[in-house]
Structures are given as structure tokens and as C-alpha cells.
Amino acid sequence: MAERPIGRQKAQSANRVDGRGDGPVTRTVVLDAALAIIDREGVDGLSMRRLAEAVGRDPMVIYRHLPNKAAVLDGVAEIVFEQLSVDVTDTDWATRLRVVARDFRRLALAHPRVVPLLVTHPLATPLGLRPAALVRPLEAILELLTRAGFSGADALHIYRALFGFLYGHVLNELQEIVERPEETDEVLRLGLYRLPIEQFPLVRELAPVLAAYDGELELERGLDILLTGLTATLSGPVR
Incomplete structure (x- = not known):
């Protein structure tokens, strides 16, 4: 298939447990519940x-699947990143990278409360020790770009530039806090x-x-x- 999912797609909602239930407790069920908690209360609430x-289980059941909170946080980052997909056969590499960015x-x-796990948390972990789902975007984009004719080194430069920009963008967008929204004057609303x-x-x-500020634009x-x-600074794909 042309579309290569970066990890498994998230399970259908009917197969999930968000709250107490009588179904089997699996790693996926635990991580879905953890994601729901973080979405509502943030990482500190977990x-x-x-x-x-x-x-709806004894804590020891959780420890059978995930040994500690750090492992849970890594798992939550995994299940979010696994929703990202890259069509590695797309010959229009620039358009495909736009799709990935969007x-x-x-x-x-x-x-939004998971963003620190997606952006800052992985940076504190050596590449080879990160969960596979967090490394697969790198592998897939390298494949996309080398298939398009870029050298491996240039493909890596493009990946770093793209995700460096994306990490900064989403952090900036989520931190666009309006201090006094009732004020119409921009200087007052932004606290300037x-x-x-x-x-x-x-x-x-x-x-x-x-x-x-418009995040999409x-x-x-x-x-x-x-x-x-x-496009202007790299030598371009080798044909």
C-alpha cells in the first residue's frame, strides 16, 4: 500500500475503556485511559x-503492563504519534511534508496537554532509547526523501528542519495566551x-x-x- 502508517492506528472507540469496565485490561486499554486523564487534567493529574x-482495577494490574509513570508517559506519546502517517511513495515530497506538518x-x-510529551520529553531521551513509534516518523520521512532522490544526509537535514519548525510552532501556538480577552485594544489584551x-x-x-495570530496561516x-x-539551498534530489 502507498500509505505507510507510523505505527498502528488507534483502536475504534467501541473497543476502548475510558473509566471502569469489566473487559480485559491490556496495555492499550491502560494507555487510552492515561491519554484521557492527561487530556482532561494534564500530566500532573496522572x-x-x-x-x-x-x-477499575488494582494498581498492581497496571504495573504488569507498565512499570512506572515514565513508561506510561512514553506510551501515551506513542499512541498519539501512531496516528501520524506518511505516504513514502509520494513523488511530490514537499507536498507530502506539508501534509505531515498539518x-x-x-x-x-x-x-494540547500531551504536547510536552511529543515535543520536549523525547529530546531528553537518546534516539535509540525512544519508543519505536517516536522514531518511525524519522525513518518514514528519510525513506520518502531518499526515494525522491535526496542523499541520506540531506534527508536528515530536511527532517530536522521540518520538525524543529513544527515543535516551535505548536508550542508557540498553544502559548498564545490572551491575558484580558474582554479588552478590545490589542496592547491591553496582550499585556503589552x-x-x-x-x-x-x-x-x-x-x-x-x-x-x-492565526495558527493555521x-x-x-x-x-x-x-x-x-x-529547495534553494540543497543541491536537490539526485536523479
């Missing part, structure tokens, strides 16, 4: 005891009145632009800049 309560943003916005105008004239001047503009730059 504990092994809280997780056991969510699946899908990554969609996952991040669907699970706290910045001395003589020290930050350009930031203050851009208040209307900052207030009109910012992503597309960033991809335009990134992919145009990569």
Missing part, C-alpha cells in the same frame, strides 16, 4: 493510582502595556498583528519559507 481507578499540528491541537515603549517599540507597533507561511529555503 498517577498510577489514578490510572488504576480509571480502569497532521502533526492537528494532533497537537487535539491533545507592561513593556516600556522606548525599549520595545517594534513589538508594541506589531500589537495588531500579534493579536490577530502561520503554519502555512512558515512551511512556505522553510520548504522554499530547503
Whole structure:
């Protein structure tokens, strides 16, 4: 098949346990429950005891599948990343990378409290020690780009540039906090009145632009800049 899923697709909702149930407790059931907790309460709201309560079992049942909270967090990152897919046979590599970028943003916005597990947590773990699902995007994109004719080294540069941009983008988008939404003046809503105008004239001047932040448009503009730059600076696919 042309479409290569990065890991398994998430199970259908009918096969999941979100809360107490009488079905068998599997690793998938535990991780789905953990994802539901994090989506509602954040990573700090997750504990092994809280997780056991969510699946209606003794905590020792949880430990049979996942030895500690760190393993649970890795597993949650896995099941989210596994929803990402790459068509490695697509000959239009730039368009395919745009699709990957849009899908990554969609996952991040669907699970904003999981984003630290997708973005910052893996960076603290050596590549070879990360869960396989977190490494498969790298493998798939390397295959996509080398199939298109790029050298392995250039394919790696493109992957790093793309995901470096994506990680920064989703963190920035999720942190676009409006301090005083009832205010119509952009300077007040963004708290820019706290910045001395003589020290930050350009930031203050851009208040209307900052207030009109559109994550989707910012992503597309960033991809335009990134992919145009990569096309111009790399030697291009070897034919």
C-alpha cells in the first residue's frame, strides 16, 4: 500500500475503556485511559493510582503492563504519534511534508496537554532509547526523501528542519495566551502595556498583528519559507 502508517492506528472507540469496565485490561486499554486523564487534567493529574481507578482495577494490574509513570508517559506519546502517517511513495515530497506538518499540528491541537510529551520529553531521551513509534516518523520521512532522490544526509537535514519548525510552532501556538480577552485594544489584551515603549517599540507597533495570530496561516507561511529555503539551498534530489 502507498500509505505507510507510523505505527498502528488507534483502536475504534467501541473497543476502548475510558473509566471502569469489566473487559480485559491490556496495555492499550491502560494507555487510552492515561491519554484521557492527561487530556482532561494534564500530566500532573496522572498517577498510577489514578490510572488504576480509571480502569477499575488494582494498581498492581497496571504495573504488569507498565512499570512506572515514565513508561506510561512514553506510551501515551506513542499512541498519539501512531496516528501520524506518511505516504513514502509520494513523488511530490514537499507536498507530502506539508501534509505531515498539518497532521502533526492537528494532533497537537487535539491533545494540547500531551504536547510536552511529543515535543520536549523525547529530546531528553537518546534516539535509540525512544519508543519505536517516536522514531518511525524519522525513518518514514528519510525513506520518502531518499526515494525522491535526496542523499541520506540531506534527508536528515530536511527532517530536522521540518520538525524543529513544527515543535516551535505548536508550542508557540498553544502559548498564545490572551491575558484580558474582554479588552478590545490589542496592547491591553496582550499585556503589552507592561513593556516600556522606548525599549520595545517594534513589538508594541506589531500589537495588531500579534493579536490577530492565526495558527493555521502561520503554519502555512512558515512551511512556505522553510520548504522554499530547503529547495534553494540543497543541491536537490539526485536523479
